[in-house]
Amino acid sequence: MSAPAGYGAAGGVDPIHAVLDRGLHQLAGLGGDLVGHANAIGTILWSPPRVLIVGRLKAGKSTLVNALIGAPVAETAALEATHVVTVYQDGAPSRAEVVGLDGHRQPVAVGRDGHSVALPLPSPQIAFVDRWLPSAALRELTLIDTPGLSTLTVDNDAATRRAVIDGFEQTRTASVDADAAVFLFDAAPRTDELDFLQQLPFTPLTMLGVLSRADSFGEGALGERDPLAHAGQHAQRLATQLAGTVSTVVPVSGLLAQTAHTGQLTEQTAAALSALGGLTPRQVARIIDNDQLPASLPPAARAQLLGLVGEYGLIHGREAAGHGAAALNDWLATRCGIDALRHLLHTSIARYAVLHRAHRILARLDQLAFTHPARDHIRTIAAGLRSDPTLQLVTVLEDYQRMLRTDPDCPVTDELRTILTATHRAGQVELPEHSDPTQIAAAAQQRLAMAQQRSLATGSAAEDAALVTLIGFYTTLTTTSGVGR
């Protein structure tokens, strides 16, 4: 098994990891080609959860990916669209591999600029590009940039759907296997975009909305209202409207974030911006419209400034720029909203993404049991893992996902969600934290009886399965030792 150094050291590995790793050691113990399979599945276990960045054409996906990575590696351009799905992961040396629709991999050259990758195949024949670069940010989460959804660019749209939707003109090899998704929109999402999100194998717990290009929201930088504040209020409304789809919606200016986090500002830029300090916003607007350029700002410098800080920065960043490049950088970093997004990605989204990754590993084992001659042994290992109390939440997540598809309004769906979102044992039976273990056991006993009652007449196979999970779950909780776990 390929485990990173340090595995096994006291306190080094979370319990879900440890249980799955034990299962994979058992699989390798069966010998033969199963050693290779165990290693391949182990690679998933030891890789960070994978987060998809999806959304409409030109919503600012690649810009946001760069900001999150902290390096300008993904192509962003007003005219050039992203053509291929690209998986950004931590690794050295900086390199790339193209994965064809048939699963065949070939290494490709990465340009000196760090982002141009020479594609050996026409993009419709590419499932995705695996791109490695040394990055602390990518050590925690792998980021997957996707071509924009749009009927205007049919091939790009199809490339994203093929890589992320199960069963969309694809073989397994073409799937990028994501664990969570960030969905970008710069206005209210359209019905076709929401339909697309419904087809992803996620739940609202693993999907996050980003109201992108927040610096130009509403009337933009020249309007009466501050676009970032306006976007913040709109994001809250959208979060309520889209509660069945995403966990929340946060406003982000990817452009300001990219500039702040990829080290692109210089003292020269700050000085050029600061030189506009004495002008009224209306005079700056004329500069933006290109009809009245001051001698201090030739067209090329103006274009560069706009590319770095946008109209918003040109109007509102002048004062900070007066204190130098570092102060301007801090101002951009605070205004852009990316800290809130990062926080969510590393806390709630990551928590469920880890469960989703465990689900992918169990699904791989099931698949192997289906095709391999040693199927009985593999099934025993998989069943042992599924019945381990440590992995109970993985099964709860699987059931929750199925229930959302078949019967989202069923009380069972709510019950599964309660268990998943609780931050302590008592919360799983809707009791306050620090409740007495006997109280928790009694509440679990009540819910167990209800689940048993309900299982006598269910509405779907998904509900049948969910009730089996709930009964197992509450049975564990009815014992005070289960409560203490």
Ligand SMILES: Nc1nc2c(ncn2[C@@H]2O[C@H](COP(=O)(O)OP(=O)(O)OP(=O)(O)O)[C@@H](O)[C@H]2O)c(=O)[nH]1
């Ligand atoms: N003002 C502003 N412009 C942005 C922002 N994010 C991206 N842009 C600009 O919008 C254009 C498209 O940005 P990308 O990041 O390439 O968008 P994308 O969603 O990756 O586009 P596709 O891959 O073609 O779908 C570029 O010119 C960016 O500079 C933002 O937050 N604010």
Ligand SMILES: [Mg+2]
């Ligand atoms: Mg792009």
